[in-house]
Every structure is written in structure tokens, then in C-alpha cells.
Amino acid sequence: MTETTKGTTAQGLLSSEHAAQYLGISPRTLHNWRWLGGGKGPAFVRVGRAVRYDVRTLDAWIAGRTFDSTSAADHDTLKAA
Numbered sequence: 001m002t003e004t005t006k007g008t009t010a011q012g013l014l015s016s017e018h019a020a021q022y023l024g025i026s027p028r029t030l031h032n033w034r035w036l037g038g039g040k041g042p043a044f045v046r047v048g049r050a051v052r053y054d055v056r057t058l059d060a061w062i063a064g065r066t067f068d069s070t071s072a073a074d075h076d077t078l079k080a081a
Helices: 016-023 027-036 055-063 070-080
Strands: 013-015 045-047 050-054
Antiparallel strands (some): 013 050
């Protein structure tokens, strides 16, 4: 796997740091979501020991977390708990 510009591989995968930047969160938050599991964070890919994120998966995860109101978002959060 060859690394290209801005942490993206030739296959369109982002490093954890660049995926966090793409999502506007800290790398630590992304790590915690992976560690806790339960579907809180986006799905990731293991390449050997490296963790990578497919941009298409990140976009789909974002789309699945898009709400029309804060009450709808709160309801969805309560449902998941």
C-alpha cells in the first residue's frame, strides 16, 4: 500500500489521524469509538496492524447521522442506548 498526499492511500483509505481531521474530531475520540465498539463510530479497515478508514464509509456514516432537528437526534441517541 503506497501512501499518497494527505494521508490517503492509493485505495482511497485514510489514516486515523486524517479520518479524524475529515470528521472534525480528535484522533483520540476516533480511537475511543473503535475501542468501545457498539457502532458508535464509523467502520474501519485493518491492514496488518494499521487502521484505515474508507472515505466512502465515512461519508455514509455522516449521512446516517444527519437529522432535521435536535429532538430527532436526541431520540436516535436514546434509541441506541
